[in-house]
Amino acid sequence: MRPNFNGNYWDQEPEGQFDQFNATMLYCTKCKEATPVRSRLLLILPDGELHEYLCQYCGSSVGTKTIKEQRNITLVV
Numbered sequence: 001m002r003p004n005f006n007g008n009y010w011d012q013e014p015e016g017q018f019d020q021f022n023a024t025m026l027y028c029t030k031c032k033e034a035t036p037v038r039s040r041l042l043l044i045l046p047d048g049e050l051h052e053y054l055c056q057y058c059g060s061s062v063g064t065k066t067i068k069e070q071r072n073i074t075l076v077v
């Protein structure tokens with residue numbers, strides 16, 4: 001008799017829901033980890049706004065982002 005028994009089971013990992021990113025996380029070089037950030041309006045550009053992202057932990061700038069305005073302005077001269 002040879003018991004045909006395999007004790008290996010597949011680990012059934014529950015599927016995590018990683019879609020729920022409410023806060024923006026960016027890598028902070030000072031904290032050396034991804035930290036929640038808050039955006040700050042830095043500049044108003046002719047075609048949008050330049051926002052700066054600040055680390056909520058140490059307050060250092062971790063990046064900028066230009067948000068283009070989708071304005072449909074019809075200039076009637």
Ligand SMILES: [Zn+2]
Nearest residue numbers: 028031055058
């Ligand atoms: Zn930081």
